[in-house]
Amino acid sequence: xxxxxxxxxxxxxxxxxxxxxxxxxxxxxxxxxxxxxxxxxxxxxxxxxxxxxxxxxxxxxxxxxxxxxxxxxxxxxxxxxxxxxxxxxxxxxxxxxxxxxxxxxxxxxxxxxxxxxxxxxxxxxxxxxxxxxxxxxxxxxxxxxxxxxxxxxxxxxxxxxxxxxxxxxxxxxxxxxxxxxxxxxxxxxxxxxxxxxxxxxxxxxxxxxxxxxxxxxxxxxxxxxxxxxxxxxxxxxxxxxxxxxxxxxxxxxxxxxxxxxxxxxxxxxxxxxxxxxxxxxxxxxxxxxxxxxxxxxxxxxxxxxxxxxxxxxxxxxxxxx
Numbered sequence: 435x436x437x438x439x440x441x442x443x444x445x446x447x448x449x450x451x452x453x454x455x456x457x458x459x460x461x462x463x464x465x466x467x468x469x470x471x472x473x474x475x476x477x478x479x480x481x482x483x484x485x486x487x488x489x490x491x492x493x494x495x496x497x498x499x500x501x502x503x504x505x506x507x508x509x510x511x512x513x514x515x516x517x518x519x520x521x522x523x524x525x526x527x528x529x530x531x532x533x534x535x536x537x538x539x540x541x542x543x544x545x546x547x548x549x550x551x552x553x554x555x556x557x558x559x560x561x562x563x564x565x566x567x568x569x570x571x572x573x574x575x576x577x578x579x580x581x582x583x584x585x586x587x588x589x590x591x592x593x594x595x596x597x598x599x600x601x602x603x604x605x606x607x608x609x610x611x612x613x614x615x616x617x618x619x620x621x622x623x624x625x626x627x628x629x630x631x632x633x634x635x636x637x638x639x640x641x642x643x644x645x646x647x648x649x650x651x652x653x654x655x656x657x658x659x660x661x662x663x664x665x666x667x668x669x670x671x672x673x674x675x676x677x678x679x680x681x682x683x684x685x686x687x688x689x690x691x692x693x694x695x696x697x698x699x700x701x702x703x704x705x706x707x708x709x710x711x712x713x714x715x716x717x718x719x720x721x722x723x724x725x726x727x728x729x730x731x732x733x734x735x736x737x738x739x740x741x742x743x744x745x746x747x748x749x750x751x752x753x754x755x
Contacts, residue, residue: 452580454497455650461695462486463520463652466608467494468579469501475509477579479599479608481523484563485696490523491530512536512571514610515596516545518555524565534568540595542570558689559712561696573597591634592619605647612637614651615663617670620685625717631675638667682721686735689714691744694754702750
């Protein structure tokens, strides 16, 4: 996870295709607006974090008007997966625009029931506003927008139920957290003792077989060096496989850093209590094969982030940095 939060911006990369990329900081995933034909509502892929939901509404409204004028509409919000940084704006956008919410099939029922023990929000101790699910985004069934068919492809690994979207005419891949310019997201299934590294590799192979010319990642700027990104991702995957304990420790620090990005700051005692009570903290410890108490494990993660400058302590309060 990046240690800085750059200001959100409207970014129109020089790529083909009728889309607008809202490049966000690392607390919120990037949002990609797929524009329709005249009179056709637009589709937004991923909606960012709940903390930024009001900001997301403003950015989407601006992008709609810039592309289609005052009558431009948002018809759907589709999620690549249901981590809080990708679906946290769903409720706000549904209310503001009347947009239907489409999610991948794996956790659709859990989202309808708002079963936070099955969704990632409770195990990670993260914030996400409850939203209504209107439809399921099925792998193998194209998402047609603006006269183009976006292929919906299953992309397990970072999240067992994630999808990516590929538009073959212009070669644009919305890769979510399956491929970044320098790696990919934490492989959460591995923290629960389930297979994930194998699936990450298979998705990288899938991407390599596609005629991709542009990648819009879930985090970071769009890029065209697909071969370079795949090479770097495979090197990181090889490192994770060779030393899964390092991946687990990295995941624990990402979890902690992300929590402070959500809150901005927290008293040390409350932060330590959050750490020992959040289920994923213990999961990272188990995956790392480290003994001792969960509290000692968490305190070690906190010490690492303070030493690196990713977090800052002032007296008895810890701040995001």
